[in-house]
Amino acid sequence: MLLANLLRTLSEEEMRRIRIDFRLPERSRLIFERIAISPTSPPDSGKLAKAIQISKENLYRLCSEIVNECVRILAPKEEFSSLKFFRSKYLYRPFITEAYRIEKNLLHEKDRKSIERFYEFVFINIMIFPINLVNLDLVEKFGEKWHRAKQDPQAEDLLYIRLRVIFMKVASLPSKKKMNMLQMSEYSRKLLGPLSKEAESSKNPLVKYQYYQGEWKASIYERNNPDLKIAWLRKSLSIIRENKADFEPGLEQVIVQQIAYELAVNSKEIDEGLLVFRLAHQGQTPETSRGALFLTRYIRVALLARDFKTARKILTDFLEYQAVRSTTSIYIMGLLLKSQLDIIEGLYDDASESIEILKSLNSDNFFLAYEVQIRGLETLNALKHRDILLADQLAERNIKWLWSRKVSLGVSAWIYFYQIIQSMILFHQTGDDIRPALMDHFKNDFRSEHPDFYLLLEDEIEGKGLSRKGEAKNN
Numbered sequence: 001m002l003l004a005n006l007l008r009t010l011s012e013e014e015m016r017r018i019r020i021d022f023r024l025p026e027r028s029r030l031i032f033e034r035i036a037i038s039p040t041s042p043p044d045s046g047k048l049a050k051a052i053q054i055s056k057e058n059l060y061r062l063c064s065e066i067v068n069e070c071v072r073i074l075a076p077k078e079e080f081s082s083l084k085f086f087r088s089k090y091l092y093r094p095f096i097t098e099a100y101r102i103e104k105n106l107l108h109e110k111d112r113k114s115i116e117r118f119y120e121f122v123f124i125n126i127m128i129f130p131i132n133l134v135n136l137d138l139v140e141k142f143g144e145k146w147h148r149a150k151q152d153p154q155a156e157d158l159l160y161i162r163l164r165v166i167f168m169k170v171a172s173l174p175s176k177k178k179m180n181m182l183q184m185s186e187y188s189r190k191l192l193g194p195l196s197k198e199a200e201s202s203k204n205p206l207v208k209y210q211y212y213q214g215e216w217k218a219s220i221y222e223r224n225n226p227d228l229k230i231a232w233l234r235k236s237l238s239i240i241r242e243n244k245a246d247f248e249p250g251l252e253q254v255i256v257q258q259i260a261y262e263l264a265v266n267s268k269e270i271d272e273g274l275l276v277f278r279l280a281h282q283g284q285t286p287e288t289s290r291g292a293l294f295l296t297r298y299i300r301v302a303l304l305a306r307d308f309k310t311a312r313k314i315l316t317d318f319l320e321y322q323a324v325r326s327t328t329s330i331y332i333m334g335l336l337l338k339s340q341l342d343i344i345e346g347l348y349d350d351a352s353e354s355i356e357i358l359k360s361l362n363s364d365n366f367f368l369a370y371e372v373q374i375r376g377l378e379t380l381n382a383l384k385h386r387d388i389l390l391a392d393q394l395a396e397r398n399i400k401w402l403w404s405r406k407v408s409l410g411v412s413a414w415i416y417f418y419q420i421i422q423s424m425i426l427f428h429q430t431g432d433d434i435r436p437a438l439m440d441h442f443k444n445d446f447r448s449e450h451p452d453f454y455l456l457l458e459d460e461i462e463g464k465g466l467s468r469k470g471e472a473k474n475n
Contacts, residue, residue: 001035001042002094003063006070008039009089009326014074021073024065027052031059032066067094080121087125088287090327092133095126099142112151119146127164128289130329131172132365140165156204163199163210166191170217174368180406181221181368188218205243212236226266226448233259253280257294264301267451274305281314286330287323296333303340304451311341328365332358336370339377343456348385355381368405372414373453375401379421380456388425395421413446417453420446424460 010018015036022029030052035042043051049059075085080102086095099122106115123142126134143161147153169191173184192214199211216232219225237255240247257280264273277298286292295318302311318324319334335354342351358374375398382391395418402415420442423434443461447454454461 001045001063003032003067004035004039004042005091005326006067006089006094007036009091009322010070010074011322018070018073022069024069027054028062028066028069031062035063080118083121083125087128088323090129090133090289090323090330092129095129096135096138099126112149116146116149116151119149122146123161123164127168130289130327131168132175132329132367134168134172136165136168136172139168154204156202156207159195159198159202160204160207160210163195163207163214166195167210167214167217170214173221174370175366176368177366179368181412182406185218185221188221192218205239205246209236209239209247212239230259230262230266233262254290257297261297261301264304265451267304267448270301270305273301274307277301278310286318286321292318292324292330292333296337299337300452303337303344304455306455308341308344311337312345315341328361329367332361332365332367332370335361336373336377339381340452340456343377343381343384346384348381351377351381352385372402372407372412376414376417376453379418380453383421383424383460388428391421392425395419395425413441413449416442416446417450417457420457420461 007015018032022032024032031048034048045056045059049056052059054062071082071085075081078084082098083095083102086092086098102118106118119142123139123146126139126142143165147158147161150157170188173179173187176184179187192211195211199207202208202211212232212235216229216236219228219232222228233255237252237259240252240255244252257276260269260273260276263269277294280294281298284291284294286295295314299311299315299318302308302314315334315337319338324330324334335358339351339354339358342348342354355374355378358370359378362370362374375394379391379394379398382394399415399418402412402418407414416438419438420434423438426432427434439461442454
């Protein structure tokens with residue numbers, strides 16, 4: 001039910017504003033209040049219609065009117081205000097429905113300038129939604145409509161649009177359940193390769209920037225060159241700095257933060273990265289996609305820098321936002337960080353609770369990168385909780401799962417994570433030492449790829465967590 005989906009994204013202040021300015025009849029107010037009581041589990045439509053003695057069709061009509069009333073009260077009073085409102089609440093389907101309604105009206109009015117602005121707005125803003133919500137074919141269609149609507153299209157404008165769509169396609173690959181990392185890498189090359197020469201030789205800075213961003217995103221699926229991601233980001237930054245008038249204000253700082261983040265998660269310049277985020281932290285909220293990304297990166301860098309107090313404070317505030325809890329992909333990012341911090345602080349029951357929620361959420365909205373982390377956290381939490389049998393079973397199961405997804409050692413170092421856990425358990429039970437070669441791979445290969453998960457196992461690696469023959473040491 002759209003009304004319930006909308007209400008679960010609203011803050012208490014927004015609900016107060018609606019109640020004060022609500023102008024619909026009393027029956028509509030009654031429906032609003034009945035659903036507002038528990039928008040995450042709204043009443044059955046049939047039962048609600050029967051309770052207020054109207055047909056289900058009338059109920060849907062009234063709910064639609066109530067949604068429009070909420071938008072009237074809360075949306076900014078400016079061009080495309082309803083679209084901006086739905087975008088701010090990460091409500092993708094209402095955004096698309098409203099876009100089609102506005103498109104129909106504009107085409108009827110035949111105002112070409114307004115039509116061009118509209119298609120540009122929809123094309124740019126549809127890509128702000130979490131990738132698992134977006135219909136990429138629709139993105140491409142709106143991009144083509146924008147290009148056709150332009151009164152004075154520049155040479156290579158269509159190339160820029162194609163590259164933005166390719167970026168989204170590359171970013172969406174981990175949501176494909178049947179694709180493994182090697183296939184993602186190969187498909188990324190298939191998308192970018194045919195345009196690389198044209199993009200590199202382009203005189204249009206927007207084209208070059210978008211191509212470099214696409215290459216950066218594609219490099220995530222490649223293991224052999226961890227510096228490649230940073231190299232593409234530095235190229236992006238260079239283009240912006242050489243052509244500032246062509247880019248939106250603030251984008252330069254976003255790329256600076258991206259570089260600081262990549263350096264930190266590659267175990268380089270972690271303290272410097274934390275300083276970049278600390279200085280840039282100026283009231284960002286997760287109510288925009290850029291704000292949510294900034295905050296989750298800040299929390300992760302703070303974890304890597306062992307500034308757990310800062311990480312906990314920002315994370316607690318982050319998870320308080322209704323927009324986070326009502327947007328699955330953003331909520332997953334928050335819960336992954338919360339689980340890590342809970343494990344670090346010894347809050348294993350809290351971590352277990354978050355992991356169970358994560359398993360459910362990612363089952364319904366699969367994303368490979370999240371699935372790998374969730375499985376790792378579940379195994380690690382069992383080990384920390386001293387459930388040795390479960391930890392061993394999970395490690396064995398997850399090694400088999402990684403092989404089934406072709407996430408082999410040539411693609412990722414995750415298998416070392418489970419092998420080191422199995423070796424710790426064997427050490428715990430028999431006193432057999434961990435093989436030096438395995439320890440070396442874990443401390444170098446795995447740590448360089450996944451420093452946060454290395455941090456979670458650091459006490460055990462240093463011999464502080466498990467002792468020989470089943471006895472836990474006192475910390």
